[in-house]
Amino acid sequence: DIQLTQSPSFLSASVGDRVTITCRASQGISSYLAWYQQKPGKAPKLLIYAASTLQSGVPSRFSGSRSGTEFTLTISSLQPEDFATYYCQQLNTYPPTFGQGTKVEIK
Amino acid sequence: EVQLVESGGGLVQPGGSLRLSCAASGFTFSDHYMDWVRQAPGKGLEWVGRTRNKANSYTTEYAASVKGRFTVSRDDSENSLYLQMNSLKTEDTAVYYCASSTGTYRQFDFWGQGTLVTVSS
Numbered sequence: 307d308i309q310l311t312q313s314p315s316f317l318s319a320s321v322g323d324r325v326t327i328t329c330r331a332s333q334g335i336s337s338y339l340a341w342y343q344q345k346p347g348k349a350p351k352l353l354i355y356a357a358s359t360l361q362s363g364v365p366s367r368f369s370g371s372r373s374g375t376e377f378t379l380t381i382s383s384l385q386p387e388d389f390a391t392y393y394c395q396q397l398n399t400y401p402p403t404f405g406q407g408t409k410v411e412i413k
Numbered sequence: 414e415v416q417l418v419e420s421g422g423g424l425v426q427p428g429g430s431l432r433l434s435c436a437a438s439g440f441t442f443s444d445h446y447m448d449w450v451r452q453a454p455g456k457g458l459e460w461v462g463r464t465r466n467k468a469n470s471y472t473t474e475y476a477a478s479v480k481g482r483f484t485v486s487r488d489d490s491e492n493s494l495y496l497q498m499n500s501l502k503t504e505d506t507a508v509y510y511c512a513s514s515t516g517t518y519r520q521f522d523f524w525g526q527g528t529l530v531t532v533s534s
Binding site: 342344393405 | 448450457458459460476477510516518521522523524525526527
């Protein structure tokens with residue numbers, strides 16, 4: 307199975323901060339990577355797919371990028387509603403796998 | 414408005430069976446691949462299984478952890494997805510989500526609210 311390693315696992319940030327989360331794949335997955343946001347007790351929500359395509363309705367402060375097997379989710383200016391856990395997912399090879407998650411908390 | 418509503422969760426003894434359902438509305442269900450994803454208490458997300466659409470012969474895929482025990486099926490006439498879970502183990506305890514999968518990259522664009530399955534004696 308393809309392993310996805312997210313870093314950091316936890317980060318503490320303030321409203322207005324620029325936040326970057328990295329997801330590293332254990333082998334090549336082209337651009338078959340998605341990012342999801344999950345709040346406590348809620349289902350995950352798709353933010354970005356194809357590594358850098360913003361899902362309809364998602365604020366433009368979210369962006370994604372790819373460099374080889376390293377993928378990045380950036381929140382340009384953290385808002386109160388962005389405090390959540392973020393997961394990356396690869397869809398290139400079965401089984402689709404998720405990273406372990408990055409919890410973003412209020413500093 | 415797209416809606417996915419899971420049902421059928423509950424408490425079951427180890428070795429028992431349970432059938433989850435997912436009712437879909439607000440999109441052309443028959444066109445989409447459909448997936449099940451689970452999340453154990455306090456843990457991350459784990460993909461469980463998938464059913465492709467009619468155009469792809471309704472073929473299925475499973476995670477190794479559930480293969481041979483779980484079966485994903487669908488009824489396009491009822492806009493419904495199912496997960497038959499047999500020989501349940503305590504490690505199957507989780508919230509189970511259904512999700513629709515679309516596009517070239519098969520991202521999981523819509524998710525249900527989840528249903529809790531607890532396997533315990």
